[in-house]
Amino acid sequence: MKVVLAGGGTAGHVNPALALAAELSDGEVTFMGTPVGAEARLVPAAGYRLEFLEVRGLDRSRPLAAVGTGVKALGAF
Numbered sequence: 001m002k003v004v005l006a007g008g009g010t011a012g013h014v015n016p017a018l019a020l021a022a023e024l025s026d027g028e029v030t031f032m033g034t035p036v037g038a039e040a041r042l043v044p045a046a047g048y049r050l051e052f053l054e055v056r057g058l059d060r061s062r063p064l065a066a067v068g069t070g071v072k073a074l075g076a077f
Contacts, residue, residue: 001027006053008039018046 003024007013014037021029031050033039043050054072059065 003027003029004032005029006032008033008037011038011042014039014042018042018048021046021048 001024003021005017005021007017014033017031021031029048031039031043031048032053033043033050034054035052039050040052
């Protein structure tokens, strides 16, 4: 079974994903994340493959910036 896990930015998102990956030990697990989040360090250290995406978080203080975030997400897709 092939599994892709995504979640990053902070260790609070990455560590639960790593725990899930460990439970899926009979499958091929690949992580998706950014080169600047905690996943860039933690995922390879745990021995999993990490593919990078160019994404950014949603800035709730600037609602119009959501358009740019959406465009960047489409590009990552």
